[in-house]
Amino acid sequence: MAQDAPIDRAPTGQEIADWVRQRIRTGRFVPGQRLVEVDIIRQTGASRSKVREALKRLEGEGLVEIEEFRGASVRSSTLDEVRQIYRARMALEGMAAHDFTVNADAATLERLKALQAQLDTCVHERAPDRFGRLNNEWHRLIVEGSGNKVIADHLQRLNVPIHRLLFESFYDEERLKTANADHQAMLTLILAGDAEGAERAMRQHIGDGFDTLARIEDEFYS
Amino acid sequence: MAQDAPIDRAPTGQEIADWVRQRIRTGRFVPGQRLVEVDIIRQTGASRSKVREALKRLEGEGLVEIEEFRGASVRSSTLDEVRQIYRARMALEGMAAHDFTVNADAATLERLKALQAQLDTCVHERAPDRFGRLNNEWHRLIVEGSGNKVIADHLQRLNVPIHRLLFESFYDEERLKTANADHQAMLTLILAGDAEGAERAMRQHIGDGFDTLARIEDEFYS
DNA sequence: ATGGACGAAATTGTCAACAATATCGTTGTC
DNA sequence: GACAACGATATTGTTGACAATTTCGTCCAT
Numbered sequence: 001m002a003q004d005a006p007i008d009r010a011p012t013g014q015e016i017a018d019w020v021r022q023r024i025r026t027g028r029f030v031p032g033q034r035l036v037e038v039d040i041i042r043q044t045g046a047s048r049s050k051v052r053e054a055l056k057r058l059e060g061e062g063l064v065e066i067e068e069f070r071g072a073s074v075r076s077s078t079l080d081e082v083r084q085i086y087r088a089r090m091a092l093e094g095m096a097a098h099d100f101t102v103n104a105d106a107a108t109l110e111r112l113k114a115l116q117a118q119l120d121t122c123v124h125e126r127a128p129d130r131f132g133r134l135n136n137e138w139h140r141l142i143v144e145g146s147g148n149k150v151i152a153d154h155l156q157r158l159n160v161p162i163h164r165l166l167f168e169s170f171y172d173e174e175r176l177k178t179a180n181a182d183h184q185a186m187l188t189l190i191l192a193g194d195a196e197g198a199e200r201a202m203r204q205h206i207g208d209g210f211d212t213l214a215r216i217e218d219e220f221y222s
Numbered sequence: 223m224a225q226d227a228p229i230d231r232a233p234t235g236q237e238i239a240d241w242v243r244q245r246i247r248t249g250r251f252v253p254g255q256r257l258v259e260v261d262i263i264r265q266t267g268a269s270r271s272k273v274r275e276a277l278k279r280l281e282g283e284g285l286v287e288i289e290e291f292r293g294a295s296v297r298s299s300t301l302d303e304v305r306q307i308y309r310a311r312m313a314l315e316g317m318a319a320h321d322f323t324v325n326a327d328a329a330t331l332e333r334l335k336a337l338q339a340q341l342d343t344c345v346h347e348r349a350p351d352r353f354g355r356l357n358n359e360w361h362r363l364i365v366e367g368s369g370n371k372v373i374a375d376h377l378q379r380l381n382v383p384i385h386r387l388l389f390e391s392f393y394d395e396e397r398l399k400t401a402n403a404d405h406q407a408m409l410t411l412i413l414a415g416d417a418e419g420a421e422r423a424m425r426q427h428i429g430d431g432f433d434t435l436a437r438i439e440d441e442f443y444s
Numbered sequence: 445a446t447g448g449a450c451g452a453a454a455t456t457g458t459c460a461a462c463a464a465t466a467t468c469g470t471t472g473t474c
Numbered sequence: 475g476a477c478a479a480c481g482a483t484a485t486t487g488t489t490g491a492c493a494a495t496t497t498c499g500t501c502c503a504t
Contacts, residue, residue, distance in 0.1 A: 013278070036455070049488065052456090053278055056235070060282045062375070069456055069495045084372040087317060091373070095313035150306040151313070153284070154376055258485070271458065274486090291465045291486055450501085457494070464487070471480080 011046045016054035019044055024063060024074055025163040031076030035064060061157055077161050079217055085158050086210035090203045092151050092158070093139065097186065097202035099146040101195035108145040109191070115141060116187055123180045131176060132167035138183060142202075169212045178208070233268045238276035241266055246285060246296055247385040253298030257286060283379055299383050301439055307380050308432035312425045314373050314380070315361065319408065319424035321368040323417035330367040331413070337363060338409055345402045353398060354389035360405060364424075391434045400430070 011019070020040070023029045040051045055072045058064045064072045077085070104112075115138050122131040143152045159166070170176045182205040189197040233241070242262070245251045262273045277294045280286045286294045299307070326334075337360050344353035365374045381388070391397045404427040411419040 038455080047488070048490095053275075056275055056279060057282045060279050070497095071456060081372065084370045087321070087370055088314065088373050088376060091313040091317035092310065095309060099309070148306045148309055150303065150380070151310050154310060154380075158372070158376075260485080269459070292467095293486060446504085448501105448503085450499105452497105452499085454497070455495080457492105459492085460490100462487100462489080465485080467482100467484070469480105469482085471478105473478085474476085 011044055011050065013050045013053035013057065016040065016044055016046050016050055017057045020054060020058060021063065021160055025160060027164050029074050031074050033074050034070075035072040035074065037071065061160070063160055075161070079214065082162060082165065082213070083210060085162055086206060086213075088158055089155065090206045092155050093143065093206060094199045094203040096143045096146040096148065096151055096155070097190070098195045098199040099148055100142050101190045101193060101198045103147045104145045104190070108141065112138070112141055112145075112187065112190075116183060119180055119183060123176060126173065126176075128170040128173075128176055129167070131180075132170050135170070135179070135183075136166065165213055168216060169209060172212065172216070175212045179205070182208070233266055233272065235272045235275035235279065238262065238266055238268050238272055239279045242276060242280060243285065243382055247382060249386050251296050253296050255296050257294040257296065259293065283382070285382060297383070301436065304384060304387065304435070305432060307384055308428060308435075310380055311377065312428045314377050315365065315428060316421045316425040318365045318368040318370065318373055318377070319412070320417045320421040321370055322364050323412045323415060323420045325369045326367045326412070330363065334360070334363055334367075334409065334412075338405060341402055341405060345398060348395065350392040350395075350398055351389070353402075354392050357392070357401070357405075358388065387435055390438060391431060394434065394438070397434045401427070404430070 020029065020035065029035065035055065037048060037051050037055075040046070040054075041048060044051070046054075055064060055066060059066045059072065063075060065075045066072045115134060119131060119134050119138065122128075122134060143155055146152070170179070182201065186198055186201045186205070189201055242251065242257065251257065257277065259270060259273050259277075262268070262276075263270060266273070268276075277286060277288060281288045281294065285297060287297045288294045337356060341353060341356050341360065344350075344356060365377055368374070392401070404423065408420055408423045408427065411423055
């Protein structure tokens with residue numbers, strides 16, 4: 001599933017960008033780490049122009065930082081910047097939840113119900129890692145099902161730098177339970193057609209997610 | 223103020239991207255128009271690598287479309303895509319209005335009041351063009367003053383493809399009046415510290431903006 | 445040992461030439 | 475006149491070599 005190996009044919013700039021993004025998400029490229037062109041060339045088999053193109057693209061997305069004659073490095077986010085990202089997520093994903101309630105078709109609703117059942121299982125089995133993955137799918141399903149590609153695109157960009165953090169919280173079992181309860185409540189609101197309720201719930205849910213995260217970070221740094 | 227002439231020293235990729243963006247905003251590059259590398263080189267004095275870098279960057283922002291061996295052209299938005307953009311704006315700028323109410327300092331509030339006074343004058347003098355410019359400043363002040371740079375950044379990207387549309391509506395005098403009334407009402411809510419009220423008002427205001435636009439487009443195309 | 449000066453190596457930035465492809469006008473045929 | 479085949483031109487894609495700058499190790503004086 002997750003393509004992580006070098007690519008056989010000559011990769012396009014977009015593919016290299018994807019490759020780097022993935023490695024940032026999975027934590028193989030950590031914040032501050034320098035991204036040396038030759039290394040990427042060796043690992044992907046791409047030409048230098050393509051690598052440089054990809055790095056420029058990633059700079060545009062705010063994922064890497066490029067200094068003149070020093071090259072690219074993975075940008076690190078302060079806690080305050082993470083807070084700002086979460087605030088943007090609250091706005092956009094809240095809107096997505098609203099529009100999902102209005103627009104989602106029957107098949108998508110079924111998929112959401114099925115996903116919810118799987119998430120419930122994870123809670124019972126105390127499987128935070130699997131919960132994290134399914135949780136991501138759950139959120140993505142809402143966003144894609146809202147029918148707003150612009151919002152989906154911006155949310156995807158917002159999520160990359162915090163991707164790893166999205167899993168952190170679920171090792172706290174209390175948080176895992178409340179998060180799942182949030183999802184169940186949202187599902188009920190969605191099925192009832194209460195778009196504004198779903199939006200409020202989504203915003204609250206994401207806001208709580210950040211609060212948990214901030215608490216963890218505080219403990220970590222104190 | 224608006225720098226439109228070629229640049230003297232060798233421009234950076236970012237500067238060329240800005241240059242192209244500006245020309246798209248001001249309508250000198252219209253949707254569908256092809257952006258030939260040599261032309262941009264001639265007009266900016268930049269090297270080809272830089273121009274190509276800039277175009278790739280703009281592609282990443284969704285502003286231009288690049289086809290293999292056919293080059294870059296200005297992307298055109300369908301009415302539905304504009305609707306999606308407005309929906310994203312409602313979410314993000316609504317959140318910005320909320321946070322502005324909580325975070326804005328006294329100096330910024332004064333600037334907002336001054337701007338509002340200028341806008342009132344424009345309504346009296348029936349100056350839709352000036353109103354459009356000041357209106358943009360008004361919205362930007364709210365966003366910048368909210369203290370959330372992430373949201374500010376995403377909003378700026380959202381606005382570029384619809385920049386010209388933002389002026390269209392104000393040639394309808396009715397719209398100009400209601401828009402200004404909206405601003406006044408929002409200012410009152412902000413000064414009263416009613417963050418949630420300000421957010422609701424902002425969302426309503428932007429939603430109405432799109433409705434007006436959609437009506438104009440409908441008339442235009444029928 | 446510490447710190448500075450120097451130079452080699454590593455890394456990024458720039459440019460120009462060439463290859464691949466698309467575009468457009470011309471010609472010839474029906 | 476319509477249309478296909480063809481070639482000339484224009485345009486974009488790719489590569490490699492070279493320049494500019496930083497980085498890092500070495501040597502030397504204190």
